[in-house]
Amino acid sequence: MGMHGGMGSGAGRMARSFASRPTPEGGHPIRRSTVRRVAGAFRPYRGRVAGVLGILVVVAGLGVVNPYMLKLIIDVGLLQHNIHMLLVFVGIMILTPIISTGLGVWQTYLNAVVGQRVMQDLRIALYSHLQRLPLRFFTGTRTGEIQSRLANDVGGVDSVITNTATNTVANLTRAAATIVGMLVLSWQLTLLSLALMPIFILVTVRVGEIRRRVSRDTQVTLADLSALAEETLSVSGVLLTKVFGREDAAQHRYVRETNRLTALMIRQQMVGRWFFGFISTFFSIIPALVYLAAGLFFFHRPGLHGSAGISIGTLVAFTTLQSQVFFPIGQLLTVQVEIQGAFALFDRIFEYLDLPLEITDRPGALSLPRDQVRGAIAFEDVRFAYERDGGPAITGVSFTADPGQLVALVGPSGAGKTTLTYLLARLYDVDGGRITLDGHDLRDLTQVSLQGAMAVVTQETFLFHASIRENLLVGKPEATQAELEAAARAAAIHDRIMELPQGYDTVGGERGYRLSGGEKQRIALARAILKDPRVLVLDEATSALDTHSERAVQDALERLMGGRTTIAIAHRLSTILAADQILMLEGGRIVERGTHVQLLAAEGPYSRLYDQQFAGQPLLSAAS
Numbered sequence: 063m064g065m066h067g068g069m070g071s072g073a074g075r076m077a078r079s080f081a082s083r084p085t086p087e088g089g090h091p092i093r094r095s096t097v098r099r100v101a102g103a104f105r106p107y108r109g110r111v112a113g114v115l116g117i118l119v120v121v122a123g124l125g126v127v128n129p130y131m132l133k134l135i136i137d138v139g140l141l142q143h144n145i146h147m148l149l150v151f152v153g154i155m156i157l158t159p160i161i162s163t164g165l166g167v168w169q170t171y172l173n174a175v176v177g178q179r180v181m182q183d184l185r186i187a188l189y190s191h192l193q194r195l196p197l198r199f200f201t202g203t204r205t206g207e208i209q210s211r212l213a214n215d216v217g218g219v220d221s222v223i224t225n226t227a228t229n230t231v232a233n234l235t236r237a238a239a240t241i242v243g244m245l246v247l248s249w250q251l252t253l254l255s256l257a258l259m260p261i262f263i264l265v266t267v268r269v270g271e272i273r274r275r276v277s278r279d280t281q282v283t284l285a286d287l288s289a290l291a292e293e294t295l296s297v298s299g300v301l302l303t304k305v306f307g308r309e310d311a312a313q314h315r316y317v318r319e320t321n322r323l324t325a326l327m328i329r330q331q332m333v334g335r336w337f338f339g340f341i342s343t344f345f346s347i348i349p350a351l352v353y354l355a356a357g358l359f360f361f362h363r364p365g366l367h368g369s370a371g372i373s374i375g376t377l378v379a380f381t382t383l384q385s386q387v388f389f390p391i392g393q394l395l396t397v398q399v400e401i402q403g404a405f406a407l408f409d410r411i412f413e414y415l416d417l418p419l420e421i422t423d424r425p426g427a428l429s430l431p432r433d434q435v436r437g438a439i440a441f442e443d444v445r446f447a448y449e450r451d452g453g454p455a456i457t458g459v460s461f462t463a464d465p466g467q468l469v470a471l472v473g474p475s476g477a478g479k480t481t482l483t484y485l486l487a488r489l490y491d492v493d494g495g496r497i498t499l500d501g502h503d504l505r506d507l508t509q510v511s512l513q514g515a516m517a518v519v520t521q522e523t524f525l526f527h528a529s530i531r532e533n534l535l536v537g538k539p540e541a542t543q544a545e546l547e548a549a550a551r552a553a554a555i556h557d558r559i560m561e562l563p564q565g566y567d568t569v570g571g572e573r574g575y576r577l578s579g580g581e582k583q584r585i586a587l588a589r590a591i592l593k594d595p596r597v598l599v600l601d602e603a604t605s606a607l608d609t610h611s612e613r614a615v616q617d618a619l620e621r622l623m624g625g626r627t628t629i630a631i632a633h634r635l636s637t638i639l640a641a642d643q644i645l646m647l648e649g650g651r652i653v654e655r656g657t658h659v660q661l662l663a664a665e666g667p668y669s670r671l672y673d674q675q676f677a678g679q680p681l682l683s684a685a686s
């Protein structure tokens with residue numbers, strides 16, 4: 063079963079590594095630059111790699127020892143009845159596999175260490191690179207795809223190292239050592255058995271092609287299937303399916319894809335079974351032919367060979383060796399595909415590692431000390447498009463916000479409000495014009511100082527799967543418990559946190575304690591209060607809260623906005639009324655600006671929007 067099992071697991075590895083993208087027809091090109099980088103990844107572990115290679119060569123050499131002992135045992139020990147030598151040979155024969163096994167275990171250990179370490183290095187490099195990639199990358203890439211690269215592609219690295227690379231070297235050395243051993247025993251018989259090699263090679267290569275095709279189809283189907291599951295079984299996917307009653311349709315699609323997969327899997331196993339059958343038959347027939355040839359040598363020309371001829375011991379040793387030569391050669395024939403797969407794997411990892419960071423610190427970028435930020439914001443003829451060739455999301459936007467002012471962004475959905483806040487937080491860089499903080503172009507400031515000066519509160523509050531305390535500390539990692547509680551009190555969430563089962567240690571997040579929408583919003587506000595930024599970027603939640611929560615959120619908001627420059631996507635009437643300046647956006651432009659009173663009087667787009675969206679809202683702050 064050795065061959066079948068070995069190749070089966072190879073296909074399994076490829077199934078994982080090709081899951082995210084099938085290789086193009088004709089295999090993956092092996093680029094010199096990739097080879098260099100892969101070698102670079104191994105450099106820190108070169109001592110261990112050398113150890114592995116050394117052991118492989120020794121083990122290959124040892125593989126020839128026992129067949130040779132067999133010859134000596136038969137010719138000298140048994141036929142000449144030399145008990146002393148028999149004991150020596152048998153002793154060696156017992157010792158050889160013991161040494162081989164010991165070395166093999168050691169080699170596996172070294173291999174595992176190298177494989178796991180290289181994988182860990184790549185995983186960490188990839189993760190830290192991904193974290194620094196611009197938001198653009200994440201909005202444009204399926205989450206599953208990113209996770210698949212981290213999990214499957216990087217995960218495949220270990221098996222590439224421990225299987226593909228090691229097996230290739232092991233098979234090469236084993237085949238070479240065996241052929242040398244065979245030649246030493248009898249070059250005539252060696253020629254004979256190698257003459258049969260082309261048949262073996264032909265079948266192996268052909269079967270390899272079929273297997274590759276089937277396994278490629280399998281991987282595509284697997285990828286489709288997991289994408290389908292991921293899409294339809296995500297919270298939003300399930301929600302959509304349920305509310306539209308599309309369970310049956312989703313199920314049909316799933317059944318169809320699994321049917322395809324099942325057929326492919328069966329095909330894959332059958333191709334393997336046929337091949338295994340061929341190989342075992344081939345292996346059984348060859349020794350018979352060797353015996354036949356040897357028999358012809360012995361019986362027809364005994365005089366010609368004499369003592370230098372082919373002895374019985376030589377013959378037995380030869381057939382033993384010969385049975386060892388086809389397996390490694392067969393493996394080497396198919397290894398090209400695996401090596402290509404391995405390089406495809408590395409290329410995919412490197413492709414991600416090479417993605418430009420886009421938003422980076424300019425050389426000599428200015429570090430603006432936190433306590434020196436005044437918080438003056440200016441947009442100067444800002445232009446921006448999400449896609450290079452797409453339509454602009456923001457066109458010619460100019461406005462200023464003095465320190466401590468509140469600027470409210472209003473306008474229909476898709477007007478560009480969120481985009482403006484993204485640009486201000488430098489999640490994207492502007493395509494034209496500039497945005498300044500205290501007169502400095504955002505691109506001239508270090509990201510750290512910009513992030514330190516600014517807090518962004520998004521509409522959806524994201525909680526990590528961690529304690530409430532840790533979730534709050536995102537705002538200021540070094541905050542004391544007293545500061546934490548003060549911020550929570552200011553956000554009107556402290557009392558509620560104290561009611562939770564483990565207080566501040568209660569685990570929040572998607573799989574943690576379920577906080578209500580209003581509570582989560584207040585946690586987000588507490589986070590921002592804790593950070594105490596000069597500039598606040600706020601996307602007010604649209605979701606209506608119960609009156610109690612609404613009141614609490616609004617109080618927290620007022621405390622948060624007080625004294626800071628705030629750019630708010632306003633959904634609350636109170637925010638709009640409090641704004642020093644309202645910017646009415648439409649189609650990525652500012653179409654109207656002024657205070658609420660001025661804009662209502664103008665009876666333009668703002669007053670129409672106001673009538674639609676805000677007029678009916680209860681004005682809680684009016685009471686205070």
Ligand code: ADP
Binds near residue numbers: 473479482
């Ligand atoms: P608003 O917040 O006012 O509803 P947005 O700023 O979200 O509007 O969107 C402005 C425009 O930019 C819209 O036309 C929207 O479709 C487009 N847009 C938003 N995000 C992206 C994105 N990640 N990629 C491409 N286009 C986007």
